[in-house]
Amino acid sequence: MKFNHIKKDDQVIVISGNDKGKKGKVLTVDHENGRVIVEGVNIATKHRKPRRQGEQGGIIKQEAALNMSNVMHICKKCGKPTRIGYTVLKDGSKVRVCKKCNENFDD
Ligand SMILES: [Zn+2]
Structure with a gap:
């Protein structure tokens, strides 16, 4: 797989999968596994149990990692x-x- 040169804070667009066409800012890059987390993209819903007494359990929504090959950069100059x-x-x-x-x- 071709290395994509993605860095944190880059603007990217998703080019395949369920979130195809979505744009967002790169939050984290995992070069070792070739994965990225993009703001507002590939939201996974997790059910959280309260760990301590008095803590609220519930549903949390969080971005899940995408394969780097599923995103492309968006140029700030030409858009x-x-x-x-x-x-x-x-x-x-x-x-x-x-x-x-x-x-x-x-x-
Ligand atoms: Zn450009």
């Missing part, structure tokens, strides 16, 4: 779902660029 490339600037620093418009992705 399109895109792949990310890398380029090296004159000062030697490496930056991410949008493959659609070639703008600096992190700028």
Whole structure:
């Protein structure tokens, strides 16, 4: 699987699965397992039992991890779902660029 260069706080769109078409901000990235958690996407409902006396049990909704291959970046410059490339600037620093418009992705 191709590594997707996803970082925390990136804006992404879901490209397959139940939440296809949903957009959100990346909350956590699990590079080891190739998974990401995206704000408001892939919400799983969990039933929680009260652990202590007086604590409220109930249903909590929480984002579940998605496979990185199911999301794509959204470029802030051109607003399109895109792949990310890398380029090296004159000062030697490496930056991410949008493959659609070639703008600096992190700028
Ligand atoms: Zn772009």
